[in-house]
Amino acid sequence: MNSKQLQYFLITVQKGSIAGAARELDIAQPAISQQLANLEREMGATLLERSFRGISLTAAGELFAAHARKLMSEINSAKRELQQLVANQEGTVRVGMLPSVGNVLSMSLISSVNQLFPKLKLEISTGPSYSVREWLEKGQVDIAITYEQDVVASVMDCEPLIEENMYLVLGVSEQSQIYRSLQHRQSINFWELSEYELLTPGPKDALGKLIASYEQSTGVALKHDKAYSGQLMTGLRQVMQGEGLMILPSSATFHLEESQLLKAIKIVSPEMKRTVLLATNRNVPINDASLKMISVIKRVVAQVQQLDQWRGVLAPDVESAQALPVERLTVFN
Structure with missing residues (x-):
């Protein structure tokens, strides 16, 4: 699992479809689908229900989404602090x-x-x-x-x-x-x-x-x-x-x-x-x-x-x- 997979997962959930996530990220749909499939395989659970209307979270997906939001928040916070550290060191x-x-x-x-x-x-x-x-x-x-x-x-x-x-x-x-x-x-x-x-x-x-x-x-x-x-x-x-x-x-x-x-x-x-x-x-x-x-x-x-x-x-x-x-x-x- 990596930050790219988390990002793709959360944006897909937010947009309600892989097509919406592809437009938001300006990435081809197959690339997002592949990352989501790899994520589900690594987690050992189905996270998303797919239908012609779009996607919805499974019970496992709801649990994982809560953790994914926390992880992305921590990753973004770490990035900001590191950027500030580098800026200070080069200031x-x-x-x-x-x-x-x-x-x-x-x-x-x-x-x-x-x-x-x-x-x-x-x-x-x-x-x-x-x-x-x-x-x-x-x-x-x-x-x-x-x-x-x-x-x-x-x-x-x-x-x-x-x-x-x-x-x-x-x-x-x-x-x-x-x-x-x-x-x-x-x-x-x-x-x-x-x-x-x-x-x-x-x-x-x-x-x-x-x-x-x-x-x-x-x-x-x-x-x-x-x-x-x-x-x-x-x-x-x-x-x-x-x-x-x-x-x-x-x-x-x-x-x-x-x-x-x-x-x-x-x-x-x-x-x-x-x-x-x-x-x-x-x-x-x-x-x-x-x-x-x-x-x-x-x-x-x-x-x-x-x-x-x-x-x-x-x-x-x-x-x-x-x-x-x-x-x-x-x-x-």
Whole structure:
């Protein structure tokens, strides 16, 4: 017995004749008659009474028809679910993230998705934290990688990825008095930051909120007078040119540190850090494609942390994720 036989049987019953079923299915009558005869032979019972007026169900046919309807319903349901699964596996997943996160994740994430799920298409959008939040709220991205300072609990379902360390970042120049005074330092107290002109984003940005919270908790007022566009790459260029210092995570600067264009000094007393979260919109069901993308994101985060490109403490769920083969990663400069 197969689904074709069930389909022919049920449509013949519905139309009341083999001729009617042939017209409905656009199939020759002998083909339908043969399938029905094979079905009755396999079931070991006469299912249809045939006459010049058409067909009618026997008692065995009535019993079989009830089961046939259930079976066809299950088969059609399975087809729909499988089609949806295939569509999800071959679908597009839109991920929003901040430029600092994109700097350390984008290229390796694209490479890993291509390797592990080649039918998935990844679209990455980068922007300030408040933009990433708005994209998720409006359904313009499926997954957001953002900071705890920009969480809206009523909209977002969040899980931690990494608690990242924050650093004072300065340009490397022997002509700079600031660099000469700090070049051998591996850590710096938070209160000491008040001695330097800083390039900081406004209070609307998650980093601006973080800095303001540390100023409030420590009672240390920092200098925010330097002109800053709020664009990470522009700010880093200003730092390299000696126009100010920045407070940033290693994800934003590791490539410039490796090139010895910047120096990053860990901020301590108190240790300055923040939690990076993976967020989805709680009002939108998560499909299979997004679940696969989340698994890849966790593995890539674990990889770049292992490479010391993103310094901090992994969340337990990320730490236990199976790591991809470790290799040097290409990043945006």
